[in-house]
Amino acid sequence: MTQLPLRAQLASALGRTAATLSRATGRGDGSVIGGRVSLVLEPDLLRQLAHDRKLALVSATNGKTTTTRLITSALQELGEVATNAFGANMPAGHVSALSSAKDAPYGVLEVDEKYLPEVIDATGAGVICLMNLSRDQMDRAGEIWLLAQKWRRALAGKNTHVIANADDPLVTWGASTAASVTWVSAGQPWKEDSWCCPQCGGPLDRKGMEYVPPGSAGTGANPGTTENDWACRECTFRRPTPSWVLDNDAVIDPRGRRWVLDLKLPGRANRANAAIALATAEVFGLPVDRALPRLREVTSVAGRYTTVERDGRHARLLLAKNPAGWLEAFDVLDSSLPVILSVNAQGPDGRDTSWLWDVDYRVLRGRPVFVAGERRLDLALRLDVAGVPFQLAGSFGQALAAQPPGKVDVIANYTAFQNIRSEFGRAV
Numbered sequence: 001m002t003q004l005p006l007r008a009q010l011a012s013a014l015g016r017t018a019a020t021l022s023r024a025t026g027r028g029d030g031s032v033i034g035g036r037v038s039l040v041l042e043p044d045l046l047r048q049l050a051h052d053r054k055l056a057l058v059s060a061t062n063g064k065t066t067t068t069r070l071i072t073s074a075l076q077e078l079g080e081v082a083t084n085a086f087g088a089n090m091p092a093g094h095v096s097a098l099s100s101a102k103d104a105p106y107g108v109l110e111v112d113e114k115y116l117p118e119v120i121d122a123t124g125a126g127v128i129c130l131m132n133l134s135r136d137q138m139d140r141a142g143e144i145w146l147l148a149q150k151w152r153r154a155l156a157g158k159n160t161h162v163i164a165n166a167d168d169p170l171v172t173w174g175a176s177t178a179a180s181v182t183w184v185s186a187g188q189p190w191k192e193d194s195w196c197c198p199q200c201g202g203p204l205d206r207k208g209m210e211y212v213p214p215g216s217a218g219t220g221a222n223p224g225t226t227e228n229d230w231a232c233r234e235c236t237f238r239r240p241t242p243s244w245v246l247d248n249d250a251v252i253d254p255r256g257r258r259w260v261l262d263l264k265l266p267g268r269a270n271r272a273n274a275a276i277a278l279a280t281a282e283v284f285g286l287p288v289d290r291a292l293p294r295l296r297e298v299t300s301v302a303g304r305y306t307t308v309e310r311d312g313r314h315a316r317l318l319l320a321k322n323p324a325g326w327l328e329a330f331d332v333l334d335s336s337l338p339v340i341l342s343v344n345a346q347g348p349d350g351r352d353t354s355w356l357w358d359v360d361y362r363v364l365r366g367r368p369v370f371v372a373g374e375r376r377l378d379l380a381l382r383l384d385v386a387g388v389p390f391q392l393a394g395s396f397g398q399a400l401a402a403q404p405p406g407k408v409d410v411i412a413n414y415t416a417f418q419n420i421r422s423e424f425g426r427a428v
């Protein structure tokens, strides 16, 4: 790799020192403060650090941290990979990630949806993965349309290859100005933000909503894909034909070969993340037979899916930050186990918890449900209206202590999740 200019070297080194000091004083992993220090000294540093590397950027409302980790694991098969493993997904975090792996020929960076245009411009990344867009704590449906429109402008006229989820109409629209796109059928369980055509505002038709299981004969439909087909009733905008397809527990590659995923990470959402990761790995020249074993080695990502233990109660932690995320978390739950739900409303969660009303909780009926967190009363009212019996707990610790010894699942939003991890162990 070419040597950085002296000013950039200095900015990079001082940023790493700031990060080390921050870690030493117990203020987190230091990547954000380190990157900020570096960017003050050399505002052009991200461009310089990205130069000469093969970079993939990963953006979505949900799953970007996990997908970043999966792609990173796969590309390590090819060489050293720089990555922002702890979700510091704005430019300061990207500077820190690239600065701390100066000689890595590859980089995989998780990017906040709103910062994606800026980071595309700064890094000149050759590969961009776009997975899903849905309402988030602070973003409402209108704003995600604006985000997709910004993605379109950022991708137009650039020599960038995009890997995008063809099952998400808004992502498809956001990606479709790119010079080249690999379309992946990665599914879209949450459809509440995509009933309208992003191109013309007309209604989107969803074809064949019933699921066609693989091996079923006589329908003429492509197994596993019909539930995801969509088209605008009023203009030509419709789902592009995917070259990769997530089909239940397997991925079908562009040559029609079926690869059973067999991941350690649980749930449909992670199989979708893996489908995107395999398509991305192939763009980097890494075939499925070499990438997939690497994906199978990933067991937890920044605390997600890890288990914490106290007094014989083993709690598996699931992070869900918005309605689409809750839907995917329900898919992971073990129906034979009790579940603890914990919801906070700190700054990173969004103060407004009205999104709780967007989630359908009826799937929780029939198992013991415990409710904790700052906004437990809001959640309790919501569960009551949905006819889901529950018990209120004063804290997560009390909810855990109320369990019989054994396993329990936990779904928590951002700060609730971080609080549980810091109080009950930080195993990664």
Ligand SMILES: [Zn+2]
Pocket (backbone or CB within 6 Å): 197, 198, 199, 200, 201, 202, 232, 233, 234, 235, 236, 237
């Ligand atoms: Zn339309």
